Amino acid sequence: MSLKFNVGDLTIHRIVEEEGKFLPALDMLPGLTPDVLAENRAWMKAAGALDDSDTLILAFQSYVVKTPHHTILIDSCIGNDKPRPGRPSWDMKADDTYLRSLAAAGFSVGDIDFVMCTHLHVDHVGWNTRLENGRWVPTFPNARYVFDKTEFDYWTETNAKTEVGPFVDSVLPVVEAKRAEIVRNDFAIGDHTRILPTPGHTPGHVAFAFGRGKDDAVFSGDLMHSPIQTRYPELSPKFDVDPAQAAKTRRDFLEHYCDTATLCCTAHFPSPSSGRIKRKGNGFVCETA
Template identity: 40%
Template sequence: MSEQNSQLLNFKKWKIGNVTVTRILEMDPMHIPPEWLLQTTAETIKKHPWLQPNFATSDGQIIANIQGFVIEAGGQRIMVDPCVGNDKPRESAAFNKLNNPFLERLTAAGFPPETIDYVLCTHLHVDHAGWNTRLVDGQWVPTFPNARYLFGRVEVEYAKLDDGLDAKATFEDSVQPILDAGLAELVEFDFRIGDEVFLEPSPGHTPGHCYIRISSMGEEAVITGDLIHHPIQACEPDVCSNFCFNTDQARATRRLFLEKYSDTNTVVLGTHFTEPTGVRILPHGNVWKVEEL
């Protein structure tokens, strides 16, 4: 396993066996009040000094990224969780009608949109599906015109009816146009792309949430999606976000994930983790913590 950085271009690469994973940053690290996580205060954050300075501020705010990943495996390019998108009207002020150079960064990293073969969303929330489409002449059109968009069947059925913050707008401008264009493939939890990229069910945050497992040449990595939003949830695994569909299920799923990958060589790529985005999970008393690779 190896990694490379390019701060100038806002991307970072990891090599997992024969597979390459590239992180593309959409938004600069965000400082977020701890109450964004249920039952969490600044004092909760301060109890865990190892979170500073990378994942939390000295006054107890959490730090998070909005970013996507490109997996190169078996000659295929797979865009994972394409962020918020530009020009999208959103109730969330931080996501409303953005104008970010995400596609320019993607292209600078070597992945022009037309070269993407698959788009894979761990779930269909506002910050994981936005760049599925872009605004052209007043219409939402597929950003990745030559790609197959892989949506979980269970997730699509849930997202159609989701009435959470920005959920309806996200479905209408970032999912429905893909369905209408005939570019979507509705997949089950056991779907795989080739011999190295696998969906793994992780319901709770949403009913159809999955994380991505990469296995190649004896090396392994996972992309978390929102199974774990922030490293505080390693040492406080019962903490959920305010946007979890089923908090009890989310907690149970997260504990299983942490137990499975604790004290292994698996590279854990946190979808919202700032630097270091790639970590290992280690035991920490009767819970866990993350450690830079």
């Protein structure tokens, strides 16, 4: 399993925190029927995306991208010491897997220049902060943290009504430490990094495109969770705020990158998690690079 690959003048590292069984496919994807699952069971199992009990297998990971000028971490996974009662394996987690994986890739927390979040769900912001003397402090002390304004405003409003734990312990402390950049869709880092709006999973969900003058790699976040969604882009998971919009965004994204050289790096597809989008019938496939 490769955790490091090169495309254009980028070097990309996968920092895997967890990979394994998540939720039953028919539960997570309400539009998926038993017949369609049966038709796709064999290739999904062969791809390591489905187990014998029809449970989806997902990865939870960050990507570290080295451009000629910066070291950028995309999505900061689950985190330690955080109350997550809805997901027992994440609740008050206290292991060294993530930081050990980061070190194995050759990085310390001080090496990261930017942390860029595709959205602000629990498993994409967890390592934004760490517990130090009873306080949440930014894990990456030298980094600027990039949050989309639409996304940040949505969770600010939601949190004002009912407290959202991951927003309180993994986003607001970064803002209070004055390490946050609340950005719009025209945000870029030099000539290598751009925002691509991909709403639907959350209102301000974004993807990130990397490459000088062209998209050598794109990081899709939770635009799609499982390879079956490339074959059937209309399948939206139960976590999507706007399933119809998410389905349209997903198809538009896949159509845009179909049969191009752009490497699509997904947040949750099982290893190797990345590939190039090819057309297959009325859908698509993410072919392993």
